[in-house]
Amino acid sequence: MLALTFDGAVALRDVPEPNPGSGHAVVALRLAGICGTDLELTRGYKGFGGVLGHEFVGEVVRCDDDPQWQGKRVVGEINLGCGTCERCASGLRSHCASRRVLGILDHPGCFGERFVLPAANLHAVPGSVADEQAVFTEPLAAAFRIFEQVALEPTMHVAVIGDGKLGLLVVMALRAREIPVTLVGRHPRKLALVAGPGVRTSVAAELGGERFDVVVEATGSRDGLALAFAHVRPRGTVVLKSTVHGTVELPTAALVVDEIQLVGSRCGPFDVALQAMASGAVDPRPLIEARYPLVEGERAFEHASRRGVLKVLLGA
Amino acid sequence: MLALTFDGAVALRDVPEPNPGSGHAVVALRLAGICGTDLELTRGYKGFGGVLGHEFVGEVVRCDDDPQWQGKRVVGEINLGCGTCERCASGLRSHCASRRVLGILDHPGCFGERFVLPAANLHAVPGSVADEQAVFTEPLAAAFRIFEQVALEPTMHVAVIGDGKLGLLVVMALRAREIPVTLVGRHPRKLALVAGPGVRTSVAAELGGERFDVVVEATGSRDGLALAFAHVRPRGTVVLKSTVHGTVELPTAALVVDEIQLVGSRCGPFDVALQAMASGAVDPRPLIEARYPLVEGERAFEHASRRGVLKVLLGA
Numbered sequence: 001m002l003a004l005t006f007d008g009a010v011a012l013r014d015v016p017e018p019n020p021g022s023g024h025a026v027v028a029l030r031l032a033g034i035c036g037t038d039l040e041l042t043r044g045y046k047g048f049g050g051v052l053g054h055e056f057v058g059e060v061v062r063c064d065d066d067p068q069w070q071g072k073r074v075v076g077e078i079n080l081g082c083g084t085c086e087r088c089a090s091g092l093r094s095h096c097a098s099r100r101v102l103g104i105l106d107h108p109g110c111f112g113e114r115f116v117l118p119a120a121n122l123h124a125v126p127g128s129v130a131d132e133q134a135v136f137t138e139p140l141a142a143a144f145r146i147f148e149q150v151a152l153e154p155t156m157h158v159a160v161i162g163d164g165k166l167g168l169l170v171v172m173a174l175r176a177r178e179i180p181v182t183l184v185g186r187h188p189r190k191l192a193l194v195a196g197p198g199v200r201t202s203v204a205a206e207l208g209g210e211r212f213d214v215v216v217e218a219t220g221s222r223d224g225l226a227l228a229f230a231h232v233r234p235r236g237t238v239v240l241k242s243t244v245h246g247t248v249e250l251p252t253a254a255l256v257v258d259e260i261q262l263v264g265s266r267c268g269p270f271d272v273a274l275q276a277m278a279s280g281a282v283d284p285r286p287l288i289e290a291r292y293p294l295v296e297g298e299r300a301f302e303h304a305s306r307r308g309v310l311k312v313l314l315g316a
Numbered sequence: 317m318l319a320l321t322f323d324g325a326v327a328l329r330d331v332p333e334p335n336p337g338s339g340h341a342v343v344a345l346r347l348a349g350i351c352g353t354d355l356e357l358t359r360g361y362k363g364f365g366g367v368l369g370h371e372f373v374g375e376v377v378r379c380d381d382d383p384q385w386q387g388k389r390v391v392g393e394i395n396l397g398c399g400t401c402e403r404c405a406s407g408l409r410s411h412c413a414s415r416r417v418l419g420i421l422d423h424p425g426c427f428g429e430r431f432v433l434p435a436a437n438l439h440a441v442p443g444s445v446a447d448e449q450a451v452f453t454e455p456l457a458a459a460f461r462i463f464e465q466v467a468l469e470p471t472m473h474v475a476v477i478g479d480g481k482l483g484l485l486v487v488m489a490l491r492a493r494e495i496p497v498t499l500v501g502r503h504p505r506k507l508a509l510v511a512g513p514g515v516r517t518s519v520a521a522e523l524g525g526e527r528f529d530v531v532v533e534a535t536g537s538r539d540g541l542a543l544a545f546a547h548v549r550p551r552g553t554v555v556l557k558s559t560v561h562g563t564v565e566l567p568t569a570a571l572v573v574d575e576i577q578l579v580g581s582r583c584g585p586f587d588v589a590l591q592a593m594a595s596g597a598v599d600p601r602p603l604i605e606a607r608y609p610l611v612e613g614e615r616a617f618e619h620a621s622r623r624g625v626l627k628v629l630l631g632a
Contacts, residue, residue, distance in 0.1 A: 045569070087550070095550035095574065149575075225568065234403070234411035243572045247565040252541065253361070255580040256559045258411065259465075262578040264571040 003051045003112030004297035004314070006042050012297050015051065018108060018116040025063035025119045027074060029294065031135045032056040032110050032314040034304040036164065036220045037243060038103070042301070045245040046105065053111030053314075054078045054103040057125060057134035066119040075137040076110075077121040077270055078102040094267050111297060111314060123270045126278040133277045135313060136284040137270055139166055143173040144276070145268030146239055150214055152179050159183075159212040161204075161228055162219035163190040165287055165311050166241055170216050171199055176281035182212070184227075187308055193286045207231055217241060222248055234258040239265050287311045319367045319428030320613035320630070322358050328613050331367065334424060334432040341379035341435045343390060345610065347451045348372040348426050348630040350620040352480065352536045353559060354419070358617070361561040362421065369427030369630075370394045370419040373441060373450035382435040391453040392426075393437040393586055394418040410583050427613060427630060439586045442594040449593045451629060452600035453586055455482055459489040460592070461584025462555055466530060468495050475499075475528040477520075477544055478535035479506040481603055481627050482557055486532050487515055492597035498528070500543075503624055509602045523547055533557060538564055550574040555581050603627045 003015045020026050033055035041048040056075065063069040080100040081093025088096050102117060103109020125134045143166065152158065156179065160170050163185025171194045174181040182200045184207065185191050191201035204227055211233035217224045218241040225248050228238045240262060255262065276282040289310040292300035297314055304312035319331045336342050349371035357364040372391065379385040396416040397409025404412050418433060419425020441450045459482065468474065472495065476486050479501025487510045490497045498516045500523065501507050507517035520543055527549035533540045534557040541564050544554045556578060571578065592598040605626040608616035613630055620628040 092550070234408070240568060240572055243569040245569065246567075248568045249563040250566040250568075251562075252556060252564045252580075253559040253561065255578070256556055256582055257580070259580045259582050261580070262571070264568075264573070264575045264577070266572055266575050 001113040002294060003108070004053065004294065004301070005051050007049050010042055010052070010298055010301045012295060015112065018112075018114055020062065020064070020116045023065050023118050023120065024116045025060045025066070025069050025122060026114055026116055027056070027058035027076070027110070028061045028114050029110060029112065029316045030057050030059055030073070031131045031316070033135045033139070034300060034312045034314065035139065036166065039305050040243065040245055041104065043245060045243070048104065051108035051112050051115070052103050053109035054101070055135060055138045056110035057131050057137070058110070060122070061114065063119050069119055069122060072122075073125045073134070074122040075125055075134055075270060075274070076102070076117045076123065077267070078104070078138060079267065080107055080118060080121065111294065113294065113316070123274060126274060129274060129277045132285050132288060132313070133283060134274070136169065136287070136311070137273045137277075138267075140169050140173065140273040140276065140282060140284060141268035141270045142166065142241070142266065143169040143268065144272045145265050146170065146173070146216060147177065148268065149263050149265055150237055150239060152177070152214065154179055156213040158214045158216070159231060160216045160218060161224055162217065162242070163187055164218065164220055166220070167216075167218035168194055168287055168310075169284060170218055170241070172282045172284065173276070175199060176276050190308075190310065212236065214239065220244070222246075225250065229254065229260065232260055235260070237261045237263060239263045241265055288313060291315055317429040318610060319424070320369065320610065320617070321367050323365050326358055326368070326614055326617045328611060331428065334428075334430055336378065336380070336432045339381050339434050339436065340432045341376045341382070341385050341438060342430055342432055343372070343374035343392070343426070344377045344430050345426060345428065345632045346373050346375060346389070347447045347632070349451045349455070350616060350628045350630065351455065352482065355621050356559065356561055357420065359561060361559070364420065367424035367428050367431070368419050369425035370417070371451060371454045372426035373447050373453070374426070376438070377430065379435050385435055385438060388438075389441045389450070390438040391441055391450055391586060391590070392418070392433045392439065393583070394420070394454060395583065396423055396434060396437065427610070429610065429632065439590060442590060445590060445593045448601050448604060448629070449599060450590070452485065452603070452627070453589045453593075454583075456485050456489065456589035456592065456598060456600060457584035457586045458482065458557070458582065459485040459584065460588045461581050462486065462489070462532060463493065464584065465579050465581055466553055466555060468493070468530065470495055472529040474530045474532070475547060476532045476534060477540055477547075478533065478558070479503050480534065480536055482536070483532075483534035484510055484603055484626075485600060486534055486557070488598045488600060489592070491515060492592050506624075506626065528552065530555065536560070538562075541566065545570065545576065548576055551576070553577045553579060555579045557581055604629060607631055
């Protein structure tokens with residue numbers, strides 16, 4: 001079967017059919033999304049090699065151990081815990097020390113005609129959620145993760161820094177929860193995608209000395225954290241979403257003196273994301289920039305890596 | 317009057333008597349402590365110049381606006397808010413944007429025969445607390461600040477990294493609240509000061525891959541944060557106490573992937589610290605390394621700046 005792989009370069013390759021282990025389902029790809037993390041992986045992050053991809057909506061074509069999944073349209077959580085350690089036992093399989101991660105760590109990704117995941121990772125997609133929405137479940141869940149970590153209130157002064165894909169999804173999630181937000185970005189076209197009631201848009205230079213109770217850093221760049229610190233109030237919270245390869249210089253004395261809380265934030269609740277799309281509270285489709293068939297995956301990757309490009313999708 | 321000043325070098329100087337503004341008290345020094353921050357200031361932190369010192373116990377010799385303080389033995393909070401801004405109005409004067417700070421920022425410090433502070437900053441010292449204990453109120457309060465920021469429980473696995481003055485006080489505070497703790501340090505002599513029931517001591521190399529729910533970073537060094545991150549569990553908390561001059565290189569991707577919370581922590585509750593010493597729950601006197609009269613302040617500073625030295629006091 002065909003799959004989009006990375007091994008020093010992104011390349012479409014003929015690879016063996018995936019072999020489902022016990023409790024695993026074989027999923028046929030319907031639609032996949034190229035994420036900033038995929039681009040980072042192709043720049044050397046984690047020394048990755050193999051089939052890329054972790055954002056998908058697909059159809060279960062085989063699940064011997066749990067046949068109810070057969071034929072279901074699904075999305076899937078990307079972390080595969082060992083299932084036996086203390087963290088997995090306490091429900092924290094996404095933090096299992098020996099976890100594998102779909103298309104990121106020791107488990108082939110979803111940018112192929114078929115791929116495998118444990119049935120326990122799957123979520124059925126409600127009929128009212130289109131493929132073009134469902135494919136955003138994983139990053140939208142990551143956006144909703146913030147609500148599990150920070151007690152956000154409509155009276156708070158909240159900013160999101162970064163008008164890329166994740167920043168825009170975070171703004172959509174905040175809007176769905178009726179939390180007013182200032183989106184700080186660089187691209188008028190992207191800022192316009194979410195402008196409207198409850199969403200103020202700004203460029204960084206216009207903020208002046210303004211400070212926020214909570215700043216979500218979703219720039220995906222090395223400079224984002226400094227900007228976040230410049231605009232968080234004393235005793236405020238910075239939620240860090242960007243996984244930047246390498247280290248970032250941090251003025252820790254300022255962090256101590258202003259008693260800032262810095263909160264690392266990763267994967268979130270798929271059920272919440274699916275429900276938000278099913279109810280119409282969030283519709284991520286305006287983020288779609290382009291769609292390519294899987295066989296044109298190399299071109300799709302080249303497109304996704306251009307500056308300022310939003311979500312590039314890969315069809316089956 | 318005599319005071320210990322910094323102006324490129326630490327020097328005992330004859331300076332004018334302090335002039336109390338409205339609502340201020342004149343305090344005669346009984347005993348002062350040299351803090352790591354004082355040493356940082358003499359290395360260029362904040363471009364400081366003037367009378368040093370912010371840890372003290374003294375006696376009020378004049379307080380025209382609030383005569384009840386006259387003759388009282390006191391300690392004092394070090395932040396002087398403007399008193400009129402929104403933060404001061406909401407009780408956050410320690411985070412007032414135009415605050416002055418005793419011996420640190422735009423307000424002469426306590427390493428002089430007399431100094432001034434707003435009466436609102438003063439706390440009377442209970443009779444059962446000796447000068448040699450009361451002089452630790454400010455750093456001990458900073459240690460107790462952690463309990464206001466992190467919900468610590470006796471079942472948690474807690475580590476303190478750094479066996480310097482602040483690290484040892486944090487361990488004493490944890491012991492007072494019956495939270496078992498592992499102190500990670502380098503100096504057998506210092507580790508021994510707090511060893512005993514509920515306190516395990518270790519050197520970093522012996523920790524292996526051990527991970528803690530909460531790690532308090534109190535090394536005062538640039539390397540402490542990396543060590544803290546190496547030993548905090550996923551979704552754990554790192555409390556950052558060290559104010560290191562300059563920036564620290566931070567592996568932010570790991571912070572995001574492991575969803576670590578990094579909590580900047582500064583000044584704390586004086587009343588809690590005084591009560592802990594009055595009740596006997598904490599006795600910081602084993603931390604006293606040496607005591608010099610104020611007139612030998614230059615020697616005292618030289619002593620305090622030697623590697624591995626604990627608290628050096630300056631007597632009146």
